[in-house]
Amino acid sequence: MNRFLLEKTKEVLTEYSSSTRPADSIISYFFRNNKNLGLNERSQVAESYFGVIRNQLLYQTILDSDDVEKFILCDLSMSGEMTDDDIQKLNPDFSLTQEALKQQKNKITELWIKYSLPQWIFDELKKTYESSQLEKVLESLASPSYIDLRINLMKEKNRDVIMDNLKNNLNLNEKKIQSTPFSPIGIRLPRGTQIQNLKIFTDGLIEVQDEGSQLLSYLVDANRNHMVADFCAGAGGKTLGIAALMSGSGRLYAFDVSDKRLMNLKKRFKRSGLSNVVSHLIKNENDIRIKRLKGKFDRVLIDSPCSGLGTIRRNPDLKWKHDLSTLTELQEKQFNIFQSASRLCKVNGRIIYATCSFMPQENEDIVNRFLLNNNNFKIIDVQSILDKYQIPMKMDTFFKVRFNEHNMDGFYAAVLERVS
Numbered sequence: 001m002n003r004f005l006l007e008k009t010k011e012v013l014t015e016y017s018s019s020t021r022p023a024d025s026i027i028s029y030f031f032r033n034n035k036n037l038g039l040n041e042r043s044q045v046a047e048s049y050f051g052v053i054r055n056q057l058l059y060q061t062i063l064d065s066d067d068v069e070k071f072i073l074c075d076l077s078m079s080g081e082m083t084d085d086d087i088q089k090l091n092p093d094f095s096l097t098q099e100a101l102k103q104q105k106n107k108i109t110e111l112w113i114k115y116s117l118p119q120w121i122f123d124e125l126k127k128t129y130e131s132s133q134l135e136k137v138l139e140s141l142a143s144p145s146y147i148d149l150r151i152n153l154m155k156e157k158n159r160d161v162i163m164d165n166l167k168n169n170l171n172l173n174e175k176k177i178q179s180t181p182f183s184p185i186g187i188r189l190p191r192g193t194q195i196q197n198l199k200i201f202t203d204g205l206i207e208v209q210d211e212g213s214q215l216l217s218y219l220v221d222a223n224r225n226h227m228v229a230d231f232c233a234g235a236g237g238k239t240l241g242i243a244a245l246m247s248g249s250g251r252l253y254a255f256d257v258s259d260k261r262l263m264n265l266k267k268r269f270k271r272s273g274l275s276n277v278v279s280h281l282i283k284n285e286n287d288i289r290i291k292r293l294k295g296k297f298d299r300v301l302i303d304s305p306c307s308g309l310g311t312i313r314r315n316p317d318l319k320w321k322h323d324l325s326t327l328t329e330l331q332e333k334q335f336n337i338f339q340s341a342s343r344l345c346k347v348n349g350r351i352i353y354a355t356c357s358f359m360p361q362e363n364e365d366i367v368n369r370f371l372l373n374n375n376n377f378k379i380i381d382v383q384s385i386l387d388k389y390q391i392p393m394k395m396d397t398f399f400k401v402r403f404n405e406h407n408m409d410g411f412y413a414a415v416l417e418r419v420s
Contacts, residue, residue, distance in 0.1 A: 001044055001076055006090060008034065008041075009048045010068050016053065016317070017068075023053055023317035043192055051075040054142065054316035057116040062104045063096075070094065077101055111135065115142045120324055121309065124359060129404065137403045145313035145409070148180060149187040149195070150209040150237075153244040154273045163187055165200050182393055182406070183214040204271035209237045210311075212356075212401055212411035216303070217241035218389045219382060219399060219413050220352050224249035226298040231255050231341040233279070236265035238303055243274045253293075254279040285340035297344045299352065304334045306355035306362050310401065310410025327361045334366050342374060342418075350380065351416045354399075358410040364398070367414045380415040 001009075012030045016023055027049055031042055052059065052071045055078075059071045073094045076082045082090075084097045096104075108114045112122035115138035122138075129137050151162050159179060166177050170193065180186030187206070195201050195208070217238050222228045224247050230239045233254035243252050254277055256262050262279045269277050282289055307322045307330060308315060338353055345351050353370075355362050371377060382399045393406070399413040 001048065001082060001086075001090065003090060005041055005044055006069065006072060008037070009045050009052075009072050012045065012049055013052055013068050013072070016049070022315070023050065024315065039194065047079075047081070047192070048072050048075055050144065050316060051079060053320075054144070055116045056320070057113055057118075058105065058108075059116075061108060061113050062101065074101060078105075111138055115139065117141065118319055118323070121319060128358070129402075133404045140403045140407070141312055143313060144191050145210075146191055147189045147193050147195070148183075148209060148211045148214070148408075149189065149206045150183070150214050150241060151185045151187065152205050152207060152240075152272055153185065154248050155203070155205045159185060159187065162200060162206060166198075169198055169200075170195075180211045180214070182391055182408075183211045183218075184389070184391070186211045186214050202271075204273055207237065207240060207268075207272075209241065210314075210409045212310075212406070212408040213237055214241060215386075215391065215393075215399070216301075216352070216354050216411060216413055217245055218391060219354075219385055219415060220245075220299050220301050221350070221385050221388070221415075222246050222250065222252075222299045226250045227296060228252045228299040229255065229293075229297045229301065229341070229344050231285075231300060231302045231337065231344070232304060233265060234258075234261055234303065236261075236268055238301065239265065239277060240268060240272050240274065242301070243277050244272070246276060248274050248276050250276055252277045253297075255282050255290075257282055257284060285337045290340060290344065294343045295346050297346060298349045300341050300345045300349070301352045301354065302338055302341045303354050304337055304362075304366075306330060306334065306357040307359060308356055310356040310358050310412070313409065324361075327359060331361060331366065334362060335369055338366060338370050339373070342370070342377070345418045347418050347420060349418050351377070351418070352413055353416070354411065354413040356409055356411055358401070358403075358412065363400070363412040363414075367398075367416075371416075376418060376420045377416045378419050380417050382413065382415055385415065 012027055016026050019026055052075050059074045063070050073087055073091055077087055077098050078101050087094055112119045151159055156162055163177055167174055176190050178188045180188050200206050220242050222242055233239050233256045239254045259281050262281055265279055280289055308318045312319045342351055381397055382395050386393050401408055401410045
């Protein structure tokens with residue numbers, strides 16, 4: 001980090017603080033307008049930018065200040081990116097050493113401040129995890145995430161072949177390229193690894209997808225004879241994963257309310273080599289297309305719009321954008337989508353309700369409310385599906401990531417079968 005890059009980081013953080021847009025969208029736009037920044041420089045700016053957002057409550061408390069430059073210097077020091085001497089050269093007035101900053105952090109007794117979480121999220125986590133596990137969970141949520149890749153089974157079924165390719169084409173220690181511990185089609189790389197120009201990426205042999213998201217595709221448990229609906233297809237990661245697990249056969253309908261997202265989805269379909277996907281733009285969950293397809297589908301995936309709080313390791317701004325009132329607003333939307341999408345499901349077919357949130361208000365509460373209103377559905381234990389695909393995880397009735405055990409984004413899923 002030099003003075004020029006420090007000023008650039010301040011610039012993009014100042015833009016973030018005055019905007020309601022997602023943090024990743026802001027920095028992407030910033031880089032498009034600063035084409036003079038090289039790959040290394042972009043990486044340094046992005047690391048500090050997300051580091052400050054991730055730890056802003058901690059830095060505000062330690063520094064008793066809202067000075068953006070001090071936040072950046074604090075992050076550079078506490079992350080070990082720069083020595084005390086290097087920091088002094090950047091700003092001689094910043095007198096706090098690494099050791100002094102660590103001591104200040106250790107003096108903080110409130111865990112929610114120490115790990116830079118809103119107190120309401122901390123209170124929810126306390127209900128889920130025992131006190132002996134809690135700090136490990138908080139530490140995980142305060143740490144940046146890895147990059148997970150999914151191999152495209154339509155083009156390569158052997159994960160080792162892709163891993164060998166990555167080892168030959170990335171300037172990384174071999175130990176830093178690992179297979180994911182649970183997903184049989186996942187590969188884990190250190191954050192910041194650049195893969196966009198690799199031939200295996202441009203040719204569609206790999207996709208960026210968190211391990212938890214990969215596992216949701218297995219929970220759909222679709223085969224090559226099934227008709228499947230991805231009700232909220234979004235960026236299409238799960239759509240592509242499910243379609244590949246169906247061996248490119250059957251029929252998969254990708255529904256979404258955003259034309260832009262579906263256009264991007266079509267480009268990814270083309271690269272993937274899949275031919276069993278049809279995308280449909282809908283106005284809302286009650287669109288006429290949905291009514292016409294009532295009772296036609298063997299599997300219906302509802303990757304419901306949610307707070308995204310399970311992804312705060314990679315999207316740290318989300319923890320500052322929500323409160324309990326926004327969860328209440330989301331609940332109505334989630335229930336209405338669930339209710340509408342369920343009509344697509346045929347008798348003996350299944351619905352998979354999923355979110356990337358660890359909040360019970362968006363998960364168990366929605367499923368229980370749906371079951372109270374729809375006694376023609378029953379819960380299927382997800383463990384039977386995980387065992388079928390030899391995925392080495394132990395779950396209760398629902399699929400729910402535990403941060404202290406699984407080291408992936410916080411996904412939730414429930415599988416329901418229509419019995420009449």
